[in-house]
Amino acid sequence: MTTEAVVPGVGELAARIEDGASLAIPPDYSNVPLAATAALIRRNARDLNLVAVPTSGLQTDLLIGAGCVASLEAAAVSLGEFGPAPRFTDAIRRGVLAMKDSTCPAIHAALQAGEKGVPFMPLRGVLGSDLIGRRPDWRVIDNPFGENDPILLLPALRPDVALFHARRADRAGNVWLGQRRELVIMAHAARRTLVSVEEIVDDDFLADEVIAAGTLPALYVEAIALAPGGAQPLGLEGVYEADRARLVDYAEMARSADGFARWLDHFLATKAAVA
Amino acid sequence: MSACRTDELCVAVLARLIGDASHVAVGNASPIPGMAALLAQSGSGGRVRVSMLNSRRHNAFTDGGRELFDCAGQGRIDVFFLGGGEIDGEANLNLVSVGDPERPEVRFPGSFGSAYLYFTVPRVILFREEHSPRVLVPKVSFVSAPGTSPDNVYRPGGPAALLTGKALFSFNKNKKQFRLESVHPGETVDTVRQATGFEFDTADEVTNTPGPDPETLDLIRGPVAREIGEAYPQYAARFVRI
Numbered sequence: 253m254t255t256e257a258v259v260p261g262v263g264e265l266a267a268r269i270e271d272g273a274s275l276a277i278p279p280d281y282s283n284v285p286l287a288a289t290a291a292l293i294r295r296n297a298r299d300l301n302l303v304a305v306p307t308s309g310l311q312t313d314l315l316i317g318a319g320c321v322a323s324l325e326a327a328a329v330s331l332g333e334f335g336p337a338p339r340f341t342d343a344i345r346r347g348v349l350a351m352k353d354s355t356c357p358a359i360h361a362a363l364q365a366g367e368k369g370v371p372f373m374p375l376r377g378v379l380g381s382d383l384i385g386r387r388p389d390w391r392v393i394d395n396p397f398g399e400n401d402p403i404l405l406l407p408a409l410r411p412d413v414a415l416f417h418a419r420r421a422d423r424a425g426n427v428w429l430g431q432r433r434e435l436v437i438m439a440h441a442a443r444r445t446l447v448s449v450e451e452i453v454d455d456d457f458l459a460d461e462v463i464a465a466g467t468l469p470a471l472y473v474e475a476i477a478l479a480p481g482g483a484q485p486l487g488l489e490g491v492y493e494a495d496r497a498r499l500v501d502y503a504e505m506a507r508s509a510d511g512f513a514r515w516l517d518h519f520l521a522t523k524a525a526v527a
Numbered sequence: 528m529s530a531c532r533t534d535e536l537c538v539a540v541l542a543r544l545i546g547d548a549s550h551v552a553v554g555n556a557s558p559i560p561g562m563a564a565l566l567a568q569s570g571s572g573g574r575v576r577v578s579m580l581n582s583r584r585h586n587a588f589t590d591g592g593r594e595l596f597d598c599a600g601q602g603r604i605d606v607f608f609l610g611g612g613e614i615d616g617e618a619n620l621n622l623v624s625v626g627d628p629e630r631p632e633v634r635f636p637g638s639f640g641s642a643y644l645y646f647t648v649p650r651v652i653l654f655r656e657e658h659s660p661r662v663l664v665p666k667v668s669f670v671s672a673p674g675t676s677p678d679n680v681y682r683p684g685g686p687a688a689l690l691t692g693k694a695l696f697s698f699n700k701n702k703k704q705f706r707l708e709s710v711h712p713g714e715t716v717d718t719v720r721q722a723t724g725f726e727f728d729t730a731d732e733v734t735n736t737p738g739p740d741p742e743t744l745d746l747i748r749g750p751v752a753r754e755i756g757e758a759y760p761q762y763a764a765r766f767v768r769i
Contacts, residue, residue: 279592281581306592307555307639328622328637332556333761336636347630353623355642355671357596364593376600377646379680380673383638386628400679433591489583 257425258452259475262482265446266291268475269413272322274301276363276411276438280309280332280486283432285417287482288448290523293318293516303411304329305438306359310486310502313337314519316349317512323350327359334499338506353383358406360434365408366441372405379404414442417482419491421449425470426457430489439472448479450491531738531747533692534559535766536711537656538747539739540690541608542566544652545575548605552595552648553579554639558755558762560608560654565751566743578604582758596640599647602683607648609641610655613667616725617703618653618674618686620645621667628669638671645672646680650687658691660724675700694719695736696727704728709736 259265265288269275278284289311292300297320302312304326312329315321317339329340343349358375365373374395379402384390395401416435421427427447429435439445445468457467482488485495485502505511531539541563545551551564561579568575578595579585588594598604611620612635622638624631645651655662676682689696689705693714696705706728710719716733739747748766756763 307637326637328639330556330636333759336634341634344624344634345631353637355638356640357593357600357643360591360593360596375643376681377643379646380670380676381638381642382623382628382670383642401681402679403681431589431591433589434593435591437591437593 257470257473257476258421259477262288262291262448262477262479263295265415265448265475265477266295266297268444268446269297269300269415271298272301273412274303276303276305276409276414276442277308277311278305278416278432278435278438279307280311283416283418283429283435283488284311284483284486285415285448285479286311286314286484286486287479287523288415288417288446288477289314290520292320294520294524298322302326303359303409305363305434306354306356309337310499313339313506314516316340316343317506317509318516321349323352325352325354325359327354327356331499331503334503338503339512353386355381355383358404359409360437362406362409363437363441365406366410367437370408372407374403374405376403409441411438411442412444414438414445415447417448417450417479417488419449419488420451420453421447421476422453422455422457424456424458425473425476427468427470427473427476428457428463428466429468430466436468439468444474445472446475446477447473448477448482450480450482450488452476452478531744533711534656535744535747536736536738537654537690537692538562538566538751539743540695540736541652541654542570544688544690545606547571548575548650550576550578550604551606552599552604553577553581553608555580557581557608557610557654558759559656560652561758562747562751562755562766565754566746569746569751579758584757596643599644602647602649604648606650606652607644608652608654609645609672610653611641611662611667611671613662613664614653614655614689615664615667615674616705616727618689618698618705619667619670620653620672620674621669622671623669625668641672644684645686646676646682646684648684651684653686653689654691655689656692658693658719658722660722663691663722664724665726674698675703693722699728702728706730707733709734711736712738
């Protein structure tokens with residue numbers, strides 16, 4: 253892998269996510285690719301099948317509100333301390349979003365099956381939950397190594413695309429993720445991985461044992477786009493804080509379709525200015 | 528006891544319920560359980576390990592989102608906190624929706640890790656400050672996580688207690704029933720019964736929930752409030768008194 257992985261901008265990342273693709277995205281506290289999300293909305297993406305790893309917030313709410321989403325698999329969707337995710341809640345109540353409710357460790361485990369290339373992963377718990385009746389893709393079997401011991405099996409998750417934002421990449425296309433190992437698993441499990449970054453540095457992350465330990469190697473990464481501030485108005489650990497005022501505004505304005513449209517217009521304009 | 532607010536009382540009660548656990552984990556959007564965990568840690572001279580997902584400082588996990596769950600699966604977490612949009616008399620939790628799930632009247636965020644942690648963590652403390660018939664219902668509309676399981680289901684964990692803004696209940700898994708243990712200041716067994724949508728047992732002697740002593744209240748309003756501010760800046764401001 254060489255600098256060929258570096259593409260001109262987040263618009264190019266969005267162009268590589270086909271309508272109808274299954275798209276794995278990170279939780280709101282971790283590396284949310286909002287510049288790339290703006291690009292997806294700008295290119296009028298349709299029928300995306302989102303996989304939240306394992307929860308989501310603003311990114312999912314924006315994509316739902318903008319009409320980009322056909323289905324969603326998630327353990328939860330919320331704006332956290334800012335309140336419920338209004339466009340998600342509205343879409344569910346109107347019955348226009350195919351929702352695959354899950355639970356956090358089930359999504360992590362199914363991705364782990366995906367990264368191993370095995371067909372399924374067992375998971376303790378969950379039995380007796382109404383989640384199971386609404387997930388025809390899940391199975392309960394008797395533990396073959398035990399006796400009268402029912403256990404849940406989850407089919408491997410292999411999203412078409414994993415998309416996230418990161419602090420930095422090197423010239424070879426290695427992406428530094430630090431402790432955000434759920435993004436590493438996401439990239440391992442996905443068929444293709446697209447990343448926006450704050451900066452691209454003249455360095456080799458794999459040459460240093462300490463940095464290499466927190467690095468997603470380029471072999472998993474199809475394309476990288478430079479996008480400073482690419483997670484804003486959410487924060488990026490160690491780089492910038494969330495813009496709390498804009499998030500408060502969103503939680504309030506997105507309660508109506510009109511208010512959502514106004515917030516979205518401003519968001520797209522801001523992102524276009526820096527893209 | 529000192530005069531204190533209900534949320535301060537809840538922090539103190541949850542800290543007592545944590546007791547001598549060696550590892551307490553706190554999920555997202557849980558500032559009061561987070562404060563309780565920090566208070567328990569402070570009371571133990573630092574012996575209680577606290578893993579708070581919202582926090583940078585009180586979160587030693589380095590292997591991504593799965594690590595908390597894998598830790599719990601191995602029995603490395605002793606206490607966790609869960610709530611619910613609805614909680615019923617058999618301790619079933621609903622974090623998904625009310626009404627037909629295809630076209631629900633109310634949609635909650637989702638089950639998070641409840642369907643798993645309710646099974647794997649030995650002592651799950653249920654906490655919901657709102658104590659009303661719309662939260663404490665006869666039967667949940669959707670079971671995110673069941674309160675009890677058949678004998679053949681692997682389940683080292685489950686509900687230990689339910690704390691609300693009005694009362695403290697224990698849970699008896701054999702009877703599949705909550706038992707009212709104590710009522711908070713200003714409440715009686717009758718007012719609690721009126722605000723509760725499910726039937727419950729009552730202790731032989733229902734006491735008044737003891738609040739924090741002055742030293743504990745100082746801790747809650749001082750170091751604990753400052754410490755939770757790192758994870759919940761908005762929230763901490765409610766507690767600090769200068």
